[in-house]
Amino acid sequence: MSESGPVLQLHQVHKSYLGAVSTEVLHGIDLQVERGEFVALMGPSGSGKSTLLNILGLLDRPTSGTVAILGQDCTALDDAGLTRLRGKSLGFVFQFHHLLPAFTAEENVYLPMLADVGHFEPAMGQRARELLGRIGLKGFETRPAAQLSGGQQQRVAIARALVMSPALVLADEPTGNLDQASGNQAFELMREFNRESTTAFLLVTHNPGLAKRCDRTITLVDGSIE
Amino acid sequence: MRFELQVALRFLQEGRVQTALIMGGIGTGVGVIIFLSALIAGLQASIIDRTLGTQAHVVLQPSEEEARPQLDRVHQDVLAHIQRPAQRLRTILGWPRLLADLRSRPDVTAATPTVEGSAFALRGTANRSVALRGVDSDSYGGILDLRSKLVEGTFDVTGTHAVVGVELAKELGLGVGDTLRLVAPDDHTELFTISGLFDVGITDLNLRWVFISLRSGQTLMDLSGGVSSIQVKLRDIYSAEQVARELGAATGLKSDSWMTLNSQILIGLRSQDSSSIMIQFLVILAVVLGIASVLVVSVIQKGRQIGIMRAFGTRQEQLLRIFLLQGGLLGLVGSLGGILLGTLMALGFQRIATNPDGSPLFPVALTLQLYGRSVLVALGTGLVGSWLPARRAAALDPAVAIRNE
Numbered sequence: 201m202s203e204s205g206p207v208l209q210l211h212q213v214h215k216s217y218l219g220a221v222s223t224e225v226l227h228g229i230d231l232q233v234e235r236g237e238f239v240a241l242m243g244p245s246g247s248g249k250s251t252l253l254n255i256l257g258l259l260d261r262p263t264s265g266t267v268a269i270l271g272q273d274c275t276a277l278d279d280a281g282l283t284r285l286r287g288k289s290l291g292f293v294f295q296f297h298h299l300l301p302a303f304t305a306e307e308n309v310y311l312p313m314l315a316d317v318g319h320f321e322p323a324m325g326q327r328a329r330e331l332l333g334r335i336g337l338k339g340f341e342t343r344p345a346a347q348l349s350g351g352q353q354q355r356v357a358i359a360r361a362l363v364m365s366p367a368l369v370l371a372d373e374p375t376g377n378l379d380q381a382s383g384n385q386a387f388e389l390m391r392e393f394n395r396e397s398t399t400a401f402l403l404v405t406h407n408p409g410l411a412k413r414c415d416r417t418i419t420l421v422d423g424s425i426e
Numbered sequence: 427m428r429f430e431l432q433v434a435l436r437f438l439q440e441g442r443v444q445t446a447l448i449m450g451g452i453g454t455g456v457g458v459i460i461f462l463s464a465l466i467a468g469l470q471a472s473i474i475d476r477t478l479g480t481q482a483h484v485v486l487q488p489s490e491e492e493a494r495p496q497l498d499r500v501h502q503d504v505l506a507h508i509q510r511p512a513q514r515l516r517t518i519l520g521w522p523r524l525l526a527d528l529r530s531r532p533d534v535t536a537a538t539p540t541v542e543g544s545a546f547a548l549r550g551t552a553n554r555s556v557a558l559r560g561v562d563s564d565s566y567g568g569i570l571d572l573r574s575k576l577v578e579g580t581f582d583v584t585g586t587h588a589v590v591g592v593e594l595a596k597e598l599g600l601g602v603g604d605t606l607r608l609v610a611p612d613d614h615t616e617l618f619t620i621s622g623l624f625d626v627g628i629t630d631l632n633l634r635w636v637f638i639s640l641r642s643g644q645t646l647m648d649l650s651g652g653v654s655s656i657q658v659k660l661r662d663i664y665s666a667e668q669v670a671r672e673l674g675a676a677t678g679l680k681s682d683s684w685m686t687l688n689s690q691i692l693i694g695l696r697s698q699d700s701s702s703i704m705i706q707f708l709v710i711l712a713v714v715l716g717i718a719s720v721l722v723v724s725v726i727q728k729g730r731q732i733g734i735m736r737a738f739g740t741r742q743e744q745l746l747r748i749f750l751l752q753g754g755l756l757g758l759v760g761s762l763g764g765i766l767l768g769t770l771m772a773l774g775f776q777r778i779a780t781n782p783d784g785s786p787l788f789p790v791a792l793t794l795q796l797y798g799r800s801v802l803v804a805l806g807t808g809l810v811g812s813w814l815p816a817r818r819a820a821a822l823d824p825a826v827a828i829r830n831e
Contacts, residue, residue: 250829259737259825280741287739294828298734302440312738314429360738 205271207368207400208233208256213265215251215423225251227423228265233368237400238391240411243420249404250372252420256402257290257370258282270367287316291361291369291399293390295376299345299353299360305332306341309359316364331359335389351382358389362399371403375410387413430744433735434751441724448720449760455713456764456804459706460797461771464790466702468776470695472788474663477688480626482569482657483666485687486524486673487680488516515543517652518679525656533661533669536568539653541643547590547636548607549598556594557634558608560643569657572624572637578602579622583639588618591632592625608636610646618642710807717753717811725749725819732819733827742820749819753812754805761804765797 208231215226225248233239243249254260255267258274267274269289274282299308309328314320329341335355345353354374361369371390375383387403387410394401403414411417419426438445497504518524521539528537541560546553563583567573572589573581579602581589588606600606600620609615618638625632644650658673660666666683674681685692725732732745772790779787 254825254829257737259828283736283739283741286737292734292737294734298730298828300436300731300734302436311735314432315735315738315740315744317429319428320432364739 206232206234206268207237207270208402209266209268209271210256211266211268213252213255213262213267215248215255215260216263224263225423226255226262229423229425231418231425233400233402235367235398235400236394238394238415239400239402240414240417241402241404241420242406242408242411242417247420248423249420253370253372253402253404256368257292258286287312288364289367291364291366293354293357293361293369293371293374295373299348299356301344301346304342304344305337305348305352305356308345308356309363312360312364327363328359331363332356335359336385349382351378351385354378354382354386355389358386358393362393365397366399368400368402371401373404373406375405375407430747430751433748434755437724437728437748438752438755441727444720444724445756448716448756449763451716452713452756452760452804452808453763453767455709455807456761456800457767457771458709459803460765460768460792460800461775462702462705463796463800464768464772464792465775466698467791467793467796468788470698471791473691473695476627477691478663478684480570480628480631481684481687483660483663483684484658484670484673485682486518486656486658486677487654487682488518489678489680515647515649515654517649517654518656521653521656524677528656528658528673533665534658535661536565536659538562538565538569538657539640539655540566540657541640541647541649541652541654543643543647543654544611545636545646546609547594547598548609549600549604552598554594554597554633556608556636558610558643558646559635559637560640560647561637562640569659570626572626575624575626576622577625579620581624581637582621583637583642585639586616586618586642587621587639589622589624589637590620591635592623593629593632594634594636595620595623597633606636608638608646610648612648614646614648616642616646710803713804713807714811717756717808718814720756721749721752721812721815722818724752725815725822728819729822729827732822733824736822736824737828745822746816746820749816750809750812753808753810753816755808756812757804757806757808758801760808761801764804765800768800 210229210231213226213229214224216222216224229252241249241252251260255262258267258269262275269285272285274285277285300311303311306325306328309331310324313324313327317324332338332341335358337352337355340348340352345356348356358374361371369390374390375386378386390401390403391413393399403410405411525537525539528534539562541558543558545556545558547556561583563581577592579589583589588608590600590606595601598606602620602622604620606618606620607615608618638646640653644652647654660669663684667685670681670683670686673679735745769792772792776786776790781787
């Protein structure tokens with residue numbers, strides 16, 4: 201993987217869903233995200249944002265075109281290769297936080313490290329506690345995820361996305377399900393981590409106010425970038 | 427702790443009610459298997475013990491006499507009708523050497539010579555047809571421990587002492603110290619003193635068996651220095667048929683195993699085994715389906731969590747192991763409950779099913795081997811039952827799983 205150059209590069213990405221009638225959702229997307237960039241992705245519902253995000257997150261494959269993460273072409277990778285790259289280089293924050301309810305806040309944060317190494321190491325707990333402290337959840341480490349408020353859960357999800365120090369965090373409407381204060385706090389946390397590291401963020405949002413606070417905004421309309 | 431084990435345990439913990447219900451199901455299944463196995467093994471051991479308690483495993487006797495074909499002098503042809511000869515009591519030639527050979531075999535636990543024949547027992551005006559058994563008092567105990575079955579007197583067959591069954595003693599009004607006249611088919615008569623009365627638990631044998639010394643038997647049956655059979659006990663009772671065939675082929679003697687002599691009992695035992703295996707198979711199948719259905723539901727319920735785990739880098743084989751581990755853990759823990767349940771059921775049955783004197787009808791066979799086997803079966807059942815859900819979880823498309831919520 202390249203140490204310099206863009207974090208993410210999409211070249212002529214098309215995505216079609218085959219059914220009785222084949223429907224093309226993405227029409228030749230070209231996109232590049234640099235290291236440390238904080239990019240907003242906007243677009244009306246049904247414009248293909250979720251499909252694009254799944255392809256960027258290596259959760260789905262394009263019908264044609266190439267996707268490169270840190271210079272590595274992902275088109276030819278098998279499932280194991282995609283999973284490895286996803287685990288090490290990408291972080292995810294979803295609208296509905298998507299924590300594992302049976303685990304504590306601390307465990308939820310270090311789960312990606314645990315999955316990567318295969319067994320627990322004390323350094324994992326230390327790293328998780330450090331991140332929880334930074335997002336203002338010191339004292340909540342052993343609290344089961346299900347017992348945290350929506351805003352707290354989203355902050356834990358942000359910490360989980362950052363625990364592997366990924367090159368790119370993909371955030372799908374991370375503030376969409378939060379009140380304004382909690383949403384603002386979650387956004388600021390991501391912005392703060394972005395400023396302090398080389399981790400790039402791609403934030404899907406419907407909120408023009410938040411988009412303005414990003415480095416740049418990409419608008420997706422009917423499967424094409426405007 | 428391994429990642430997979432930690433997640434498997436938490437998933438089971440998360441669905442407490444489902445986990446408890448399926449563990450209850452597995453426990454009941456294993457309990458039934460243990461109860462049934464212990465019951466049938468105990469019953470079979472009891473039947474075998476009662477059958478073989480008074481029998482040798484292999485009996486060697488002189489081969490039957492056969493008539494030689496005769497030629498028709500006129501037509502120079504074999505006569506069409508040849509009458510079967512009557513069987514005489516004959517000795518086994520070279521029996522001391524054969525006995526020594528048998529005793530040196532590692533699969534033989536005891537071998538003893540006997541003289542067996544029919545006689546009449548007379549006392550006053552009463553008489554009874556009896557089965558005479560001339561035995562070597564030192565080695566006969568290895569075949570049938572008559573000393574433990576004595577109800578009166580001692581097992582002394584030296585000289586002109588005899589040991590008879592309680593039923594015969596009752597019929598002839600005999601007691602220890604009384605005399606009994608035995609008359610052989612050739613009218614040879616001997617007078618014996620009763621030294622003991624036995625009860626082997628079978629009325630017919632208590633009425634017919636009369637034990638005397640080997641030498642007295644030889645004298646009465648006119649078999650001087652000879653023996654009419656050699657009785658053998660083996661380490662493995664189920665090898666009797668094989669050993670009997672080997673000995674028959676090697677010695678040319680008539681060689682019968684208890685399995686041939688009690689073929690109906692053997693068929694009964696095998697039928698019990700077959701029905702037990704069938705019931706156990708159906709129980710295991712029900713448990714497998716139970717585990718599979720619970721885990722399939724769990725995979726559907728946890729689709730979002732599985733999707734998110736895949737998103738943060740959980741590999742397919744890790745997910746496969748997480749669900750296989752859940753199946754294995756369910757089987758393992760469920761089997762421990764099953765062992766408890768099965769043991770209680772078996773002991774409860776043993777307590778209820780009793781003889782008139784309060785002793786158990788037959789002891790249930792609860793063994794460590796049975797417990798170990800049950801745990802392994804439950805573990806295997808858990809793994810088999812979880813295979814399909816585990817594959818389904820591993821194959822889940824993360825994008826679809828996350829989007830569907």
